Amino acid sequence: MSTPPPRYTARLIADELRAAINRGDYKPGHQLPTGRALRERYGVAAQTTQNAFDLLRAEGLVVGLGGGGVFVREPEAIVRIPRRRFVFRDRISYYFDETAQGYRLIGTPTVEVVPAPVEMARRLGIEPGSEVVKRTRVVGEPEPEPRGRQRAVSYLPAWLRDELPVIGEANTGLGGIYDRIEEHYGEPLVWEEAQGAVAAGVDEAEALDGVVHGGPLVRILRTASLPDGRAVEVNDTRMDGARYEVVAVLERDESASWPPAPATEAVTPPAE
Incomplete structure (x- = not known):
């Protein structure tokens, strides 16, 4: 048959x-x-x-x-993003990605007050739907023609805006929101970072060069907190998954120091 x-x-x-x-x-x-x-x-x-x-x-x-x-599609050269366990600073502000240090604003950033998305509320330790300040910006290569490479959205809790109204303003001054927060509290911020992948939404497809709706994005979620543990910002940065890859140099743990101890147990497949 x-x-x-x-x-x-x-x-x-x-x-x-x-x-x-x-x-x-x-x-x-x-x-x-x-x-x-x-x-x-x-x-x-x-x-x-x-x-x-x-x-x-x-x-x-x-x-x-x-x-x-x-x-x-003509492939673009892959940009390797080294994630080192450091926070950097230059004459402009703090930065976390050496690859993107030279990127500049593409277009005008936006600031609005919105209900907190569930994920952001959880990371900020507030109730979903609570008011948050949402700050959106696109950075990239300004020349020879503007190319958006990263879209970053910051979410800041309403209690922080009440204590420090400048974080809800379009212009937060030299050094940006991190400098204002550290100046206000007189303490250094600490950051935690998570990495993942998402599909591009309409906003990313419109803002980022070469990205299509539904295409793959690298996502880096960074939470800034005060030393007492209160989260003051969640930053959601997204970039073209076909262009960027996140890399890290792996260090040997003490258990893997050189020369290694001889292996004593074989890996065996499960019994059928």
Whole structure:
């Protein structure tokens, strides 16, 4: 008995196109088969092929050129972000990413008062829906043409704004909000950082160069706290997952000091 041909879905078509791209059948800058060609090949509707293209676009593999076809995306040089266990400072302010030290504001930052998202409320130790000051800015390469590389959103609790109204203003002065907080309390801030990945929303797709809606983003969540443990800010920074990778130099723990102690136990597979 012959095996019936597969019933193609957008995901299966995207899988085959992705495999062809990975094999090198379609090289960077080359055009993929048209929607019409794919419809004839797979026997599917126009929306199915469009959905397949959308899946590949969301992964950052392809780009569409305004009705002129779908092309394999030209890869950008990967930018390695070294995450060292240090907070840095230059003549402008504190910074945490040596790679982005030279980035500057792209566009005008925004400041607004919004209900705290659940995740941010948890990290700030406040009730979800409580008022927070939301400060949004995009930084990147200003020349030769502005390119947004990182979108950073800070959330600060209302009790901090009540004690220190300047954090709710557009211009917080030299050194920014961290300097104002440390000046007010006379104590140094401490920071904790978490890393992850998310899909790009509409805001990131509009603000960041080369990012498409649904595409992969590197996400760095940093919480600033006073020495007594009160969180005063959560900073949510996002950047193109196809362009950046977070790297760290791994140090040897004392248990792994050189030369190592001889291994004494074999790794065995589980019994069947």
